[in-house]
Amino acid sequence: MKNLEIRHATHPDQLPGLDTEGLRGHYLVEGLFPPGEVRAVYSHHDRTVIGGVSPRTPVALPAFDPLRSEYFCERRELGIVNVGGPGIVRVDGTEYELAHRDCLYAGRGSRDIVFESSGPDGDPARFYLMSTPAHAGHPTRLARHKDTMGVRLGSAEGSNDRTLYKYIHADGIRSCQLVLGVTVLEPGSMWNTMPCHTHDRRTEAYLYFDLPPEHRIVHLMGRPDQTRNIIVANEQAVISPSWSVHFGFGTAGYAFVWAMAGENQAFDDMNHVAIPELR
């Protein structure tokens, strides 16, 4: 099966040698929601697969050839967040309805995963996918955005007033290594994840969404003392290796899906970076 792009792991010493296109080629994931098929990127950073699908008619999740498995979740677990109109995900025949910002977890051993839109033609579902290797099977579970208690962070004065919703984590939907949630900015707040951090034990990816099409996110990455920026459009994702900070601001309001995988699931296991340390 085509459409699984392989990206090799990168070393922070490579960053000074990368121009704009080089940076984007390694870390930005564009074109995530082609109509009618699944697009995915296999990152060798913690072997995460980042993907998307916007089904007009039912679309099955393929077992991409490079995975060398009978079906996608044979050795993997999968987090799914709907960033579009209403949709349905069928996992081994059981139907789950996902509204905008809802999340479904499908554990290792889930064989048949099929995506459908259930709203009007002009408002298809867009399912964002984040998958990581899994050593055990955990039950498939749905988390509805409206039923999830968020944690308010930041402040209006800091232009980073936001609510963080955790879906897949040690005290929520159980998984092997995936930790995933959504952060929503309050109107007038532009900065996410300030002060910023790295986490040596995990790779993270952000998918920015609910950003008006004519606006952009300025996403900052790199070692804290050697940052670089990537300009990100709505519904594009950015890969953040373990050595990289990941934060940014929007030219308009937005939300983002954050998802991590690696050595541990302790959400607070971060190396905080004080603002004056940034270069």
Ligand SMILES: O=C(O)C(=O)C[C@H](O)C(=O)CO
């Ligand atoms: O708003 C935030 O702050 C975040 O969403 C931070 C991410 O969850 C993160 O980077 C966790 O490591």
Ligand SMILES: [Zn+2]
């Ligand atoms: Zn982080």
